[in-house]
Amino acid sequence: MIVLLCVKKMRKEGISPDATTFVCSLNACTDSGNKQEGLEFHSEIEKKGLLNKFVGNALVDMYSKYGSLLDAQNVFDSLPNRDVIAYNSLISGYAELGFRKEVFNLFDKMQHAGLFPNAITFVGILKACRSGIDPMYLAGVHAEISRKGLLGKNLYVGNALIDTYCRHGLLVEAHEVLESLPIRNVISWTALIAGYVEFGIEEKALLCFDHMELDGVSANSATFICILRACSSIGLIIKGIIIHAEIGRQGVLEKELSMSTAIVDLYVSCGLLGRAEEVFDKLQVRDLILWTTLMDGYCKQGYGNKALECFRKLQLEGFCPNAYTYVCSLNACGQQAAAAEGIQLHSKLHTKGLVQGDVFIGNALVDMYAKCGLLTKAQEVFDNLPVRDVVSWTTLISAYAEHKSGEIALSMFEKMQYEGTSPNTATYICILKACSAIGAVDKGEDIHHDLTFHGYLDSNLPICNALVNMYAKCGSLGKALDVFYQLPEPDVVSWTSLIVGYMKVGQNFSALHVFDTMNRDGTIPDPVAFLSVLTACSRTGVLDKGKEYLQLMTGEYGLKPTLKHHTCMAHLLSSTGHLDQAFSLMENIPFRPDIVFMHAILDASKKWGDSNIGRRIFEHTQNSRNLYPSEATVGIPL
């Protein structure tokens, strides 16, 4: 800005800018993004015939940085002699926007012209290699950089190489490059940490962060943002709070909104809504990304209503929702089964042309309709999508699997592959769920073979769990056990699937035994595991054990029982003749009992011939709403 003011002052004093003045002015325009003034300088330069090598290069650089690649190319083509700097400027411009072919053409051309690519050229080449290239090619570029001895001398090249490897998920290679560098700075470390976070290897990201500090390199805001994201993803709230305090000490928090966004994301993702709101409310300036982050967090925590409230508020504050915001609002509508609001959003998105224009929005719409139970609408939106990706298909398959249309889910799974889309982890989990819902164990076995063939079972615990669960629910306990015993480290989901498997074939005492084995094994039970073991208790009528497990759940593990847990206990109490205790449970739990709960007691009161309890239940029912007829039974669904 100061440069441009100086030039103005110069002109007032009657001094004409020369080529050097123009170079400085063009750079000032480039840095400040002052496009209009840059264009004016360009035409003045042309008029005055001041286009020398330096001015030309500054122009190429300016247009490249503006992303006006046609203009950059035109200036470049008009230069009588192009040096390495001209090539590098244009290469960087094309690389920034992902025009790989142009970058590689220029790279060849400069060498044919007898020019030697330098470190800066390779930074551009690496940027062009961020996506869409064979990793083998990247290894070749790496070899060439090493051969030229550029890695030891120039930190920029090393850092760009780390980043490029990371973007391909080649984290071992990226880490090796970092280790091999004679000097590393905060950017080298941050690039690697970002890579680990992006590919879900948060533990390694955190190790790198510690290593970096031991190396004497201080984190900056970019590093903090990455590490906060790691904490948020794996729910490492204590570490997150420590980082938050550290950021506060360094006083960098107020400067960057993106850092506050990462902190809000951390708290909301770890369920500390109060803290998230506190940080959010204190901010003087807010942007759409911050609002959307809060909305997304609310959705993930199951507060779709709060997310929709945000959606209204942010618009009142004058923000115009973008595709991300709409995706979050659609998620919230689905979660709340708010069909009316969802339909309203759909028509708005349709008017804006976003339904056809953005596959994420299309997918979110399919999901919203599915979650609202409007499967015909979901199918209709899906059919009209101009592009369908694996997420579109998986959303639809999941919709049918969830709504007891396992057969349709299976046929969609076939159609998806026929139309050339390969299933991913999420698709396989959905389709295995569909198989278990309709007892299609044969189809499940076919999928098992596919999964083995594609090597999924060696490393993918969620898929293995879905397989154990599918065999268990289909009553093929032996096959469920076969998969289970192959698992190097079964988790609570694997164990719970096995418990369900034993119950499915009526071996309820064995189910209890599995739970005890899991506990001895050191696997921490979750609410679903407790629901499964309480179901087994209620089926076998072992009241003492049931009370023991509930005590374990609330005492040792500090978990809050849900209505379903209480329903198991009510069933257990009443079926063992303790109707009074069951009734008092009903009166004392912090939930309104549903029809399943009522039936659990009513059935037993018939069995024990206690019409008095029956009457009391009936009276209680009269006072309760929400007692729709239900197909649900006591405990975990088998």
Place this chain on the structure above:
DNA sequence: TTAGGGTTAG
């Protein structure tokens, strides 16, 4: 006087 690296919601 001209070229270069990491972070920010689906």
